[in-house]
Amino acid sequence: MTRTKEDFKPLVDNQVSMYVCGPTVYNYIHIGNARSIIAFDTIRRYFEYRGYNVKFVSNFTDVDDKMINSARDQGITMPELAERYINAFKEDVRAVNVEPATLNPRATENIPEIIDFITVLIEKGYAYEAQGDVYYRARKFKKYGALSHQNINELEQGASQHVDDEETARKEDPIDFALWKATKGNEIAWDSPWGSGRPGWHIECSVMSTKYLGDTFDIHGGGEDLQFPHHENEIAQSEAKTGQTFARYWMHNGFVTVGDENEKMSKSLGNFVTVHDLVKEINPQVLRFLMSTTQYRRPIQYTQNSLQDAKNNLEKVQNAFINLNYRLKDAKGEPDYDTARKADNLEKDFVQAMDDDFNAQNGIAVVYEFARLINVYSEKDAVNAEQIKRLAKMYSKMASIFGIDLKQEENDDVEIDQLVKRRDQARADRDFETSDQLRDQLNQMGVILEDTPQGTRWRKSNE
Incomplete structure (x- = not known):
């Protein structure tokens, strides 16, 4: 707004009440949608890291023009369509390690x-009925x-994004927007004081958030x-x-852009990649990492290089x-x-970075510094088990804010x-031909070998 x-000052000490607009579940x-979901999950996780209890509400818009049209095209009911894509949504966000909302x-x-809600607005003179529709003044x-930050006199007709000539004729003012839409044809509908119909998009979030x-x-x-409309x-x-301030802080994430022209990714432009398809091709944590390590207000350019x-x-x-x-197995030294x-x-640096409007780029830079610190410690001749556990706990808590689940x-x-x-054994026997053959065989199996002072370690490739 400003x-x-x-400075963030919660309504209730140590608690955060947070509403984030969710998807219209027709596809x-x-x-680009995932950017918002991941950005606000990262913000939520940081609040929790700082000791806040977060009530996180994110809705599903499960009645909408797009849903009606999609259900009709697919020959199924709108509730069936909603259930299909709500389930797909939950599967996709789980893949990129998003915490479940408190409420959906x-x-x-x-x-x-x-x-x-609409009835009260009519009674207060903020809304009016017109041929079964209800509009907001x-x-x-x-x-x-x-x-x-727009002057209402300069706003163009079409603020509701769903305007046609017939609708304009029913309005008192072109800038007015629909709260309730009268039934057209065989659409899904509910009875109301203004006749059979369904809610407009904007009213849904006002009702569910409050x-x-x-x-x-x-x-x-x-x-x-x-932001608008x-x-x-x-x-x-x-x-x-209500006569009350609605939300005390407004936060909006930047777009995901694609191509040389940095064009916004959207379904309407047809330049989108679905999470459902992408997580079948790449490690979902890579997508999560790309999205969560950019400060939420900044745009993200989606390219193969960025991935x-x-x-x-x-x-x-x-x-x-x-x-x-790995060093726990031979940890017998004194604390360093x-x-x-x-x-x-570094923990203090991390908090300072993230306290500055959730500056994820600076926050992850501190995590990289922490990684270097523990890599140096891991190579010491003598290490301490309790210190390893403490470092691992500090490090994993920082990483988890970005959705990175670390595990041995x-x-x-x-x-x-x-x-x-x-x-x-072949290396010990100086049989380097056999040693090389075995390394090649392991590489073909997707195994990465690391020769350390403590012995040979292996791990499976993420490819």
């Missing part, structure tokens, strides 16, 4: 509340345009394309009804953790207080173990 960084989500309300489960709300988080809540988030309309509806960079950097983070834990002090300082590899493949031991 276009400046603000698989593309990676659906528009169709809140129709009585939507009707009640945008000019009556004096703050309209404040979020998107129902589950209260008339005023801490944070409202979504993609930057939702969607979030502008949510504010107008909600504050006209490869994310893959390489993710492996560095993961391997440092594996290197550290210099390493402990450096780790504590459990290499329990007997065949590979035997081949590695045979190679070790």
